[in-house]
Amino acid sequence: MHDLDRLHFTGTVWRPPYEALSVLLQATTGCTHGACKFCSLYGDLRFRLSPLAEVEADLRIIARYQPRARRVFLVGANPFALSYGRLVRLIDRIRDFLPKVESIGMFARVTDIRPKSAEELRELRARGVTGLTIGTETGDDEALARMNKGTTAAETLEQCLRLDEAGIAYHLTYMTGLSGAGNGERAARATAELFNRLHPQVIGIVSLTLFPEAPLWQEVTAGTFVEAPERERLEELHTFIERLCIPVHLMGNTLSNTVPLSGRLPEDRTRLLAELQRALGAATECELAAYRKSIRHL
Numbered sequence: 001m002h003d004l005d006r007l008h009f010t011g012t013v014w015r016p017p018y019e020a021l022s023v024l025l026q027a028t029t030g031c032t033h034g035a036c037k038f039c040s041l042y043g044d045l046r047f048r049l050s051p052l053a054e055v056e057a058d059l060r061i062i063a064r065y066q067p068r069a070r071r072v073f074l075v076g077a078n079p080f081a082l083s084y085g086r087l088v089r090l091i092d093r094i095r096d097f098l099p100k101v102e103s104i105g106m107f108a109r110v111t112d113i114r115p116k117s118a119e120e121l122r123e124l125r126a127r128g129v130t131g132l133t134i135g136t137e138t139g140d141d142e143a144l145a146r147m148n149k150g151t152t153a154a155e156t157l158e159q160c161l162r163l164d165e166a167g168i169a170y171h172l173t174y175m176t177g178l179s180g181a182g183n184g185e186r187a188a189r190a191t192a193e194l195f196n197r198l199h200p201q202v203i204g205i206v207s208l209t210l211f212p213e214a215p216l217w218q219e220v221t222a223g224t225f226v227e228a229p230e231r232e233r234l235e236e237l238h239t240f241i242e243r244l245c246i247p248v249h250l251m252g253n254t255l256s257n258t259v260p261l262s263g264r265l266p267e268d269r270t271r272l273l274a275e276l277q278r279a280l281g282a283a284t285e286c287e288l289a290a291y292r293k294s295i296r297h298l
């Protein structure tokens with residue numbers, strides 16, 4: 001067997017599109033929370049820390065193939081949940097094997113930031129941790145509670161401002177449709193209001209796409225949650241972009257986006273809004289819904 005076959009990846013490996021050039025290293029498996037109703041990303045995988053020996057074995061292989069790697073992205077739903085001490089030990093090992101590494105990114109939950117002191121966050125930044133991707137999803141507190149996200153908009157604000165203070169860059173996500181039918185405008189306003197107070201480098205835009213493994217699927221089937229129509233989601237996004245007044249890169253070109261969008265604010269605002277208007281003028285609800293239904297995997 002080839003050595004590469006023996007890297008310790010468990011289940012589906014997720015990474016943001018902008019980490020395509022980063023070395024992927026498994027630091028954790030699954031998610032510490034694992035309770036968001038819309039999520040089926042990690043299935044039944046229980047949260048697990050990768051033992052240091054396992055990480056070292058992977059680093060040994062990676063060092064052979066990419067000895068000049070500059071950026072490492074730690075995979076797993078939220079490796080930033082690791083304690084400060086464990087993260088430092090992990091970073092030290094990465095540097096032992098890959099001395100050219102300049103920065104290290106990973107997914108994080110807002111709740112992973114809270115236990116780390118200001119000094120620890122600054123020290124992690126000094127050791128190269130930056131570009132965290134935080135699944136914020138929405139600024140709409142009703143939706144966050146309904147979806148069992150385990151955070152609030154106020155907490156997102158507080159913890160991301162702490163990252164700002166420590167100089168740790170971050171990327172946020174916005175999931176349209178999460179507030180359910182008829183609530184898109186509320187979600188767009190609340191999310192723009194929250195993000196306008198923060199400094200994300202990138203906002204990744206996705207749209208709610210359910211699979212049978214997600215608890216919310218059962219609620220849709222039972223009629224207790226009504227999914228937002230596709231056209232409402234585009235209008236939601238339109239409102240969000242109109243109201244967002246921070247300089248930021250918007251990336252909405254995943255499979256879940258019925259209308260792929262990408263651009264920089266404020267420069268591309270007019271173009272992005274025109275693209276959404278064009279799509280709203282051209283595509284019927286049926287066509288857009290058929291596209292969503294055709295998605296088999298994110």
Ligand code: SF4
Binds near residue numbers: 032033035036042135
């Ligand atoms: S959405 Fe993120 S935080 Fe929520 S269960 Fe899924 S991986 Fe965990």
